[in-house]
Amino acid sequence: MATLPYAEYPIGEGAVRPDHSLRHNIADKSLSPLRLAGFASIAVPIAGAGLPLAIFVPQLYASEFGLSLAAIGLIFFIGRFWDVAADPIVGALSDRTRSRFGRRRPWIAAGGLLFGLSSALLFFPPATLVTPAYLAAVLFLFYLGWSMVEIPSSAWAGELTAHYHGRTRVVAWQMLLRSIGLLAVLVLPTILDQVDPGNGTLKLQLVGGFILVTLLPSLILTLSSVPEPAQPASPPVRQSFARAAALVFSDRLLLRVLASDTVVTAGQSIRAGLIVFFAVWYMGLPAWASGLYLLQFIFGVAAAPVWQRIGTRIGKREAAITGELAQAGINIALLFVFPGALPLLIALTIAQGVTQGSGNLMLRAMVADVSDAHRLHTGHDRTGLFFSVFALSAKLGPAIGVGIALPLVAWAGFKAGPGNSPEALEALKYVFALGPALAHILATLIIWRFPLNEAAHAEIRRALHQRDAIPA
Structure with missing residues (x-):
């Protein structure tokens, strides 16, 4: 198992069944x-x-x-x-x-x-x-x-x-x-x-x-x-930081998880960056500007245990894909929201809150699995470094999302104030709806055939257990 390239980890129906006694x-x-x-x-x-x-x-x-x-x-x-x-x-x-x-x-x-x-x-x-x-x-x-x-x-x-x-x-x-x-x-x-x-x-x-x-x-x-x-039996890695970082950034599994989470976060940032503009200037509901964001967060808190159960039942990759496609559909449905359609907007906001944490949760949980694969492949435990690299998505995503959305709506003629043309307001709605939707679809494609599923991870843990049991 230690010599398998990452692309050859078993997936789908041909996957090796996990050893439930080990599990x-x-x-x-x-x-x-x-x-x-x-x-x-x-x-x-x-x-x-x-x-x-x-x-x-x-x-x-x-x-x-x-x-x-x-x-x-x-x-x-x-x-x-x-x-x-x-x-x-x-x-x-x-x-x-x-x-x-x-x-x-x-x-x-x-x-x-x-x-x-x-x-x-x-x-x-x-x-x-x-x-x-x-x-x-x-x-x-x-x-x-x-x-x-x-x-x-x-x-x-x-x-x-x-x-x-x-x-x-x-x-x-x-x-x-x-x-x-x-x-x-x-x-x-x-x-x-x-x-x-x-x-x-x-x-x-x-x-x-x-x-x-x-x-x-x-x-x-x-x-x-x-x-x-317990701390690993192997001695601490004495490679230079630059060498360790180069090895981490060459890990294809980590890069896929990082890329998917960055895109997810960028899509969420587009929504967060435009939701006040959409509520105030498109919907004409300034009193709901903060309330919609708060409502989304409340249901996001309530949904975290639900997505944990879904991930346990169907697997992390499958749960992430399900959540991302659901969010894409919810954002596309915003195209059918027009001024005065507050009940539909509230319903879609609640649905967005229920699904918003699915991808972030599953992708973060995948990082430790990827670290196990890296340790088996290289012999070095870099869990902390892996999570530090993964944290970049929380910083890159908002920068990308806001950096795309705000200039785009400005280019379409929208400005944060009264006097916007109907065409500028429609452009605002399309970016607000389709920007996150496209991001969630792209995140799904990145993670679609992610090979490190439960069966592959069980094999990795078994190999690590056997290798760690052998005295150095």
């Missing part, structure tokens, strides 16, 4: 729902920081502290490059870490403290110290702390169980807690707008307070809820 042995019965919820709880403050960072921070630092938009834009632009660079560095270093506390725990603990400190400085800035240099330094620490928590915890999640469907279950809990964090930062500012509209400073502090209040208990729960798996 039973590697399933970790100690991963109760309560333990998994505790382990995944760090996703609440981490996910809760993302949306305010994009929406509230630039606006407040410009309006309240007088920083120029050009300076803020440049700082965030450079900061995003640092964020992208920090992920694989942290992933590779955590793979190589050896300590009595484990490989992932020291990074998460140190990263959590750094993330908390930088969040306090970012969301509660002392007015007399705020300068472009202050914002740049705080963002540097913020992104570093974020990577030190996010990447090792994702790798740890992939190592919690070697069971094919068990990994889907672990990722489902992470996605559920991540959705709860996002939901909270959507609800809290919405409530504040009803009580004290226009108070940007209080809104920023409210979000920052939520992050700080949830960070410490979630950090303790993540570090203590589940045992970290």
Whole structure:
């Protein structure tokens, strides 16, 4: 099995049947729902920081502290490059870490403290110290702390169980807690707008307070809820980072999963970037602009356990394909929404929420399986580096989606304000509907014949088990 090229992993009816006795042995019965919820709880403050960072921070630092938009834009632009660079560095270093506390725990603990400190400085800035240099330094620490928590915890999640469907279950809990964090930062500012509209400073502090209040208990729960798996018997990889990165980016299975998730995220970003414009200017429903997004998120949270069950029953690849095709159909149905058709729009928004996490969940769960195949093929465990590379899709997808959608609707004559022609509004609807639909179809084609199914993974785990049992 170790010599099989990735393209020759068995698929379809000719697949080797998984050894169910092995599957039973590697399933970790100690991963109760309560333990998994505790382990995944760090996703609440981490996910809760993302949306305010994009929406509230630039606006407040410009309006309240007088920083120029050009300076803020440049700082965030450079900061995003640092964020992208920090992920694989942290992933590779955590793979190589050896300590009595484990490989992932020291990074998460140190990263959590750094993330908390930088969040306090970012969301509660002392007015007399705020300068472009202050914002740049705080963002540097913020992104570093974020990577030190996010990447090792994702790798740890992939190592919690070697069971094919068990990994889907672990990722489902992470996605559920991540959705709860996002939901909270959507609800809290919405409530504040009803009580004290226009108070940007209080809104920023409210979000920052939520992050700080949830960070410490979630950090303790993540570090203590589940045992970290035994460190690999093989010595840490001593290759250069550039050589390890080159090997990872030459892994065809990982690249397919990464490409599919990037396209999925780009499609979701097109929808998120245009939904306010569509609700306000096409539908003429400004009161529903935030409500539609919130409604989609609520049903997305509720659907995570459902998709975990679907993935367990039919397989990750099949569940991802099913979810992506469903989302494509839902977005195409938006072409039949016209001003006044609010009930249909609400129904499609709910359906979008129910299906939106399917592809992301299954693709993330596939990364640990791909890492197993890589370890069998190369002899090196690079789980942390694999998850750091996969995290690029969450950063590339929005950049691609927004970078395509906004210029496209602008080229068609749409502008964010009154006075748009009927043709410009129709163009907005077509991009809003067909952009995500095409993205979900493309993501389906990329993952359509993904060879690493349950049967192939069972063979990989059996080969790894036999090889690991042989003394070096």
